[in-house]
Amino acid sequence: MALSPSATKTATDAHELASPSTTGFVHYQRQQAAEEDALLIQALQSNDREALGAFVQRQQSFVFGYLRSRLADPTDADDLCQEVFLRCLAGKVRFRGDVPVRPWLLGVARNVLREHIRRSRRRKEVEWTELCLELDALSQEDQSDYRQVHDWLNSCISTLGQSAHDALKMHYYARLKMAQIAEKMRRSEGAVKLLVFRARQALKDCVNRKSRNSADE
Template sequence: MSPHPRARPDPAVALLDLYDHALPHVYGYLLARVGDTALAEDLTAETFLAAVAAARRPGADTPSVPWLIGVARHKLADHWRRVARERLRVVEDPGVEDPWEVRLDAILARQTLAALGPHHRAALTLRYLDGLPVPEVAAHLGRTVHATEALLVRARAAFRRAYPEGGQP
C-alpha cells in the first residue's frame, strides 16, 4: 500500500463540465413552466444542488442534460406540492364538504394573492401562509409592529376587494 492513498474522483465533477451547457436548458425548462424568473432561478439552483447529491450516490447515472431535466422535473413537482399545501392551508374550511370546491377556492385565493402589490402580498404571506406573529412579520419587513398591523389591515382589505364575488374571476 502506498503512503498516500489515491483520492477517489468526485462523480459530481462531471456536472461542472456540463454546467455551462446545461444551465440554459434547465432554466428554460423551469421558466416555461413557472413563468417567474426568480422562482425559475431558485428551482434551477435546487436542481443543480440535488444533481450533485444524486451524482455522488453509488450507481448513479452519468450526468447529462436529459438527466438534469429529470431532476428539474422532480424539483418542480416538489414546488407545486408545496404550493398546493399552502393554498389549502389558506382557504381550508371544515364546513366545505366537496374537496374540489376547497381546491378551486385555494387556486382562486392564490391568484388573488399574486395580483396584489408586493408589500401586501409579503405581509399576508408572512402572516397567514407562514403563520408568523405580527412582531415577526414586522421584523421581516423592517417595519414597526404598529405600521405592520396597519399594513395587514390594508392588505386584507385589498385582498377582499380583489377576490372575485361568487368565486368567478
C-alpha cells in the first residue's frame, strides 16, 4: 500500500532523525524514537490515515505485549489491542503532548482493560487482569517489554508465604470478600487486608526487580 505524500514525508523525516548511519534503523536511541513518534502524531492529528498505519505498525507489538501479559486468553489480547488503535482512529482518545507516546498508549490500554473487566465480571479469566492492573497502579516503573511480565508474576507469586498466597487466591480467584477470607483464615478483617496489601507490594517489588535485572542483561 503506497503512502500518501504527507505520510511519506513523515516517514522520511523520522528516518533521518532516528537512523544513525552506522547502526541502522533497528538501534534507535530512545530520544530519536520519541521524535519519530512525534512526527507521526502530527500527521495523525491532520487525519492522515497512512500515518495511522505506520503508527500502528510501530506500536502494535508493544501494546499487544502489555495486554497479553495481563489476559489469560490470547484472543482477548488481540481483540483489545485492535480496540486501542480503533479508538485512536476514531478520535475517541486524543494524544496528550505533555507525555511520551508509549505511556499515553498504556493509559488507553488500561482503560480498555478496565472496561473488559466490567463486561466480563463473571469470567474467571479476568481475575489475573485485575491483579495486574492493581500492580500497575502500585508500580512507578515503566517496563518496556511486557511480554515477560506473565512469567515474572507467576514466579513472584510462588515466592510468597503460604498465608499471603492463600489470601490472594481467595480474593482474586475465588472472589471472596475480605470478611469471608478473614473467617476462613481465622484472622481479623484488618489483618487480612494488611496481608493482601503487603502481598501486592511484594509482588510489585519482585516484578520490578526482575524487570531491572532483565534490562541489565
